[in-house]
Amino acid sequence: MAKVVIKRADERYLPDICELEKLCFKTPWPVEVLYEDICVSHHLYYVILENDKVVGYAGMWLILDEAHINNICVHPSYRCRGYGKMLVHRLIRAAYKYGGDSITLEVRKSNLTALTLYKSLGFEEEGVRKGYYQDTGEDAIIMWKQGLQMENQWKGEEAD
Structure with missing residues (x-):
């Protein structure tokens, strides 16, 4: 059975995160x-490891009481194992722990798998960013999850 662990990302995981970016996205984020x-900024990033191998990561910015998920990535060979859901769940718990009351993200309109996942976790569609994705000009669906501090399910759960 696979050993799966989520850890706070730091510099030692940067090469693995960059490789995942190149593998999963047409326009990967620059290493800088x-x-x-x-x-440097110490935004909240997490890696998910299967048997000590980085197979995914997720990150968010926390600004006052709002969290913004900026990226979620799972290696194609490790998808459909619940790792994306585990990463989003960890980000929600971290947002709660650090005082966030709402959390937002953008997702490609065509990414039906991700849209279904986010809706299952309580995110709601709130708007559209026309032509948001530079590589294709595709629209982004803006999703929000509100009232994190009111949800008892996050109390007592570890976030780091």
Whole structure:
């Protein structure tokens, strides 16, 4: 049975995160941006490891009482195992722990798997960003989950 662990991302995971970016996205985030987010600004990023191998990551910014999920990525060979859901769940718990009351994200209109996942976790569609994705000009669906501080399910759960 696979050993699955989620850990707070730091500099040692940066090469693995960059490889996942290249593998999963047409326009990967530059290493300098990821380094700044993870190592300098200390935004909240997590990696998911299966048998000590990084197979996914997720990150968010926390600004006052709002969290913004900026990226979620799971290696194609490790999808459909619930790892994306585990990562989003960890981000929600972290947002709660650090005082966030709402959490938002953008998702490609065509990414039906992700839309279904986010809706299952209580996110609601709130708007559209026309032509948001530069690589294709595709629209982004803006989703929000409100009232994190009112949900008892996050109390007592570890976030880091």
